[in-house]
Amino acid sequence: MGDIDDALDRAGQEQFTREPPKTFKGRIDFLMRQLKTTRAVAAAIGVSQRSVERYIKGERKHPPQAITDRINTAVRERWQPRVRQRARKNAAATGGITVELRARFGYTAAGGSTDDARFRRLTVHLPAPYAQRLFDAQGQDASDAAMRGIVAEGLQEVYFKDGGHRADGLEVELNDIDYIDVAF
Numbered sequence: 001m002g003d004i005d006d007a008l009d010r011a012g013q014e015q016f017t018r019e020p021p022k023t024f025k026g027r028i029d030f031l032m033r034q035l036k037t038t039r040a041v042a043a044a045i046g047v048s049q050r051s052v053e054r055y056i057k058g059e060r061k062h063p064p065q066a067i068t069d070r071i072n073t074a075v076r077e078r079w080q081p082r083v084r085q086r087a088r089k090n091a092a093a094t095g096g097i098t099v100e101l102r103a104r105f106g107y108t109a110a111g112g113s114t115d116d117a118r119f120r121r122l123t124v125h126l127p128a129p130y131a132q133r134l135f136d137a138q139g140q141d142a143s144d145a146a147m148r149g150i151v152a153e154g155l156q157e158v159y160f161k162d163g164g165h166r167a168d169g170l171e172v173e174l175n176d177i178d179y180i181d182v183a184f
Helices: 005-015 024-035 038-045 050-059 064-078 081-095 128-139 145-162
Strands: 097-109 112-115 120-126 171-183
Touching: 005 128, 005 145, 005 171, 024 050, 024 064, 024 097, 024 171, 038 050, 038 064, 038 097, 097 128, 097 145, 120 145, 128 145, 145 171
Parallel strands: none
Antiparallel strands: 097 112, 097 120, 097 171
């Protein structure tokens, strides 16, 4: 997964209406309800089936931090899927998404092309069609480069060209992303 894919997942998790289970036992029980078997839970979190059985029985209550982090991630990925889906649908239909990033850009215009050596920090609201394209690309497991292209195109049209009012013929690409955060 790439930077943009991760940012879209984090934005979806910010839409939760309730917090996921807080206790270790509660999280394991939730995964068992979702995945049905100890084998499936073990595969999802990268441990042995016997370890999951120990977690369920309460024989092991404090796994290493790396395993705890994987359990937390697995729970957050599966928590309130309909709430996330509804928020995505709204963003893709009417709301759009807000992208905050710090990145280096490359530009191509009539005079040639150049790379901007400095990092720019931008916060730009992209309209719903760009949100829809990003969600579709994520759903089709598009490469990070393809998703960067969609974000770069959106930034190009909304920020750099100001909706067609300036910089005619300018093409923008994302060269290096320091961080990216998405909200919808």
